[in-house]
Amino acid sequence: MKQIITLFLAALAGQAQPLPITWYDGAGLDRGVADHTIQTLSRIFQQSGLDVQVRSGDPHEQEANLVLYTERRDVCRARRDIALRLRASAPDGMRGAVLAYSHPFAPGGVNVTVFLDRVEAAALQQRRPMSLLLAHVIAHEIGHVLLRSTEHSKGGLMSSHWNEHEFSLMPIGALLFSREQSRQIRRSLTGEGCRDAKNR
Ligand SMILES: [Zn+2]
Numbered sequence: 001m002k003q004i005i006t007l008f009l010a011a012l013a014g015q016a017q018p019l020p021i022t023w024y025d026g027a028g029l030d031r032g033v034a035d036h037t038i039q040t041l042s043r044i045f046q047q048s049g050l051d052v053q054v055r056s057g058d059p060h061e062q063e064a065n066l067v068l069y070t071e072r073r074d075v076c077r078a079r080r081d082i083a084l085r086l087r088a089s090a091p092d093g094m095r096g097a098v099l100a101y102s103h104p105f106a107p108g109g110v111n112v113t114v115f116l117d118r119v120e121a122a123a124l125q126q127r128r129p130m131s132l133l134l135a136h137v138i139a140h141e142i143g144h145v146l147l148r149s150t151e152h153s154k155g156g157l158m159s160s161h162w163n164e165h166e167f168s169l170m171p172i173g174a175l176l177f178s179r180e181q182s183r184q185i186r187r188s189l190t191g192e193g194c195r196d197a198k199n200r
Helices: 002-014 031-046 116-126 130-147 164-172 179-190
Strands: 017-025 050-057 082-087 100-102 112-115
Touching: 017 031, 017 179, 031 050, 031 130, 050 179, 082 130, 100 130, 112 116, 112 130, 116 130, 130 164, 130 179
Parallel strands: 017 050, 017 082, 082 112
Antiparallel strands: 100 112
């Protein structure tokens, strides 16, 4: 029976849909922390049926420095992959609670930005490994992009504030997208409902 379950899981893993992420590190994140972060991130999205594919990008590239502030909520023009920018510190004037932000409707440029100084401070405060918190912060922001929403849920990975409950779920791999969120994320990636999805 155990073998059957293992084979079944392997089959599921084989069907996982790719989630492409271009990783623009403009902050010189420690290699070990980056590796652990990507491992944790992969595990989170694997539970949603997605296989994270990280490509390292040059942070001097044009795309890495382009932020399109779009008011237009055009889901079908929004990019369906992730361009992630890691910044060493938050700009002056950025609210203290903000660890990262996303642009769910951006048709190009960076759609997820993370401030490593903020994440590191929060990890220290919560006494959690930096990579653990960073992976969940990135997953949350990717969630906004692929759920095409700036809204938050009442609790869980997509809540606006994580309390002790959410922090306690992180190390046991249980702070995840809900089944419905996972389904919506997979739909966004395939461009379901968009006429020219195949051309993008
Ligand atoms: Zn959020």
